[in-house]
Amino acid sequence: MSEPLLVPIEMDQSWRYAATAAMARFCAGLKERRLEALRCDGCGKRYLPPRPVCGNCHLALRDWVAVRDEGRLAAWTVVHVPILDPRSGRMREAPYGMGLIRLDGADTTLNHYLAEQNPARLAIGLGVRAVWREQLVGAIDDILHFEVLR
Amino acid sequence: MTAGSLRRPVFVCGLGETGAVPEDPRSIPEMVLAAVQAAYRDAGCTQADVDAVVTASVDLLDGLTASNIAITEVVDAVMKPETRIAADGLAAALHAAAQIAAGSYDTVLVVAHCKASMADYQALTRWALDPIYLQPLGVDFLACAGLQAMALAEDDPGAERRWAQIAAARRSCGSSAFSGLCDVDRILVSPLVAAPLRAGMCAPLGDAACAVVLTAQAPARSAAIAVRMAGLGWDLERHSLGDRHLRSWDGLKRAFERACGTAGIEPTAGGFELAEPSCLYPHEEELFARATGIDAATPLSPEGGLFPGTAPIVAGLSRLAAAARRMRQGRAERALAHGAWGPAGQGQAVAVLEARA
């Protein structure tokens, strides 16, 4: 059989995404290191990220509550596969820690990086606190990662 | 096989739309939420009455893999069945009607959305074309429409003027958030976009969301006239334009025959008192007429159809909504709603709607 024909095509497209009003307000708050969640009038669940509707209660979310930038690990892992960091355009070196963090004041968990990459020193329930970047642009990765409080 | 028939009747009981605008400042979830809430209000129902959701969106257009994930909460699909038909919104409505007829669900919410303003829509359409033979040429949907229009205009010297007249007439019908030419002569000198199509002839594409509630029961509410989806038909033509009859929409003819068969009526224009075709270009109205026999002698796009402005994916579902609205006002007892997708209308979908007092 002859060599397979491979036709290479490159995709170079860009999209402009509109944020929800709630997300826009949340992102603005990040520039001041302020975290907020939206609390559902029905179930009381405090949502990060904020969004228009509580999916469980089908109620519009209007009630903003303050959230601290520290909390507890609800899940953790150490990732060994390098990944592209969109902010720097460079690969984020592995291994790096990742966690689901239940911030003080929110009921959903935040998926974010951890400063710790030794699995022996990570456990569900550990207290963690955000480490913010110098330059804040109003995006969730204005938080560089979370450090474990020891 | 001969056309099958729906095992259960399906009624249109709620309509909600944002209306198309050049650029909607809202996010997709907020746009969709507005349409869904409007549909519930119109139906006099809440999400608790809805058993399942069928959404219509295209990942590449939203720049989001599994694009329906962004709207799960606003379409009230959490802990409910939802499926996504990634084609024109009318196709999603036809599938939802099939779900109801199957006896699986009693009430289904159908939602279509698209924001053409987010990206370069025509450039994205290239990614629907055969990547071996067509895509490397940079062929997009607009070019395919031009090829089809040229095939029609070739031995028809009056075609362009006629098309300019159609575009002008449709655009003069109703209000529009888009600026579009309503003057025939100005249309005829507007820039060529894909000869012989001119910019002034094309329906402008923007942002919109549309939601329709379908149900197995005729709505008992105030609306004295119930609109029933009596016939459904859809079709997929061959992909390469060279494999198709370019001067006709054969797929629409087949879809129309199937829909009429399901509705138990002859596939002719007679009996239709209203048609809402999805035509982005004037020549497509003539293709629609050839395939269905329904031309401007029947009330056709009385609000202008897509020419005042539309959004991809939403177009066909908005035709269903437009037809249903007029039928509820008692202005038509039988209507044809139409949706199309792909290069030169490769995909086609129609619904035969019947009104009943």
Place this chain on the structure above:
Amino acid sequence: MNPVAVIGTGQTRHARARDDASQPDLVREAAARAIEDAGIRARDIDAVVIANMELFEGRAWPELWVGEAAFAAGKPCLKVATGGTSGTSGCIAGFHQVASGLFDIVLVVGFEKHSEGHTQTGMTLTDPYWDRAVASGAVGNFALSVSQYMADRGVTELQAALVAVKARRNAVRNPHAHLQMPGITVEEVLASRLLAHPLRLLDMCPQSDGACAIVVAAGERARKLHPRPAWVRAAATRHEQPYIGDIDRRLVTMRTLRDAAREAYADAGIREPLKELDVAEIYEPVSYAELAWYEALGFCAEGEAGRLIEDGVTEMDGELPVNPSGGVLSTNPVGASGVIRVAEAALQIHGRGGARQVEGARTALATGYGVYAWADVIVLADRP
């Protein structure tokens, strides 16, 4: 839902890269096999449903290009896409279209050609304002959920490795399966490359090129065409909130799968799944997920999943063989994976399982999994 049945199945040889075939070629390979298996001709197909997550290949409206390969030219054809559940969604869409009365025979084809894609488009399964900047991909996400599951239920890496071994050993008897690892051992799994603690390479599903098709027929027609149709007794679907952080300990609770199973079992009249199911093809994206699914599907009580695998209950010679095909852990063309579950469940009832046949299979379960926690549960049986 009105009575419908699966009367034929077909799938491709699944592989890491099918350079010998284009996307339409893969679709045709599966579609042709399915109609042959059903004993029908292409012209007997009334409508086609295609399942595919086209953005993985960087495409849009893929049915436009591949439709003809699925015998859909000149026929009604729609494309369904719901992440990993695309395949099961596509099958359910086919069931609905036949049950509606519109069509007697519908062909459902799911496919994916990951080798023609780019991982970047997989990364766009994230909110650009939220987790696109802090994503770690599917492996990282699963690892997070696994940490919760281990903490809550006490499953061990060894028990997960038993699942990984079962899958690949079963795959050896499936000529279509992508990963062929005869003689794979628990030690090999535990020594394989650590991707995201505690997930190792051999705990994960591969990315495959492949297609799978089923033929769905209406009651009367199914009886005429097939001596032993696989009747659809139940088909339930649940979607979930959109962010991983919304979901309470995903593998631990998996409310979507639990509730879909509850509805499906009720519709099918199943009260004791372990006893009443003869075979199950469940969508397990990672080894640990299969253990979590045992509990969510009611095969055992919570905390007992580890015991189930250790006792061999879900092995080929156990009380309820799970994934005789080798599962998603052995073959994963995303748009096809859900169809493969349904096809493998159906062919067990048809008695076409060959070396992977579960003797006397009469009632089969097929599940779909996708995105963070979307779920489909389908029950097939030899009687309507």
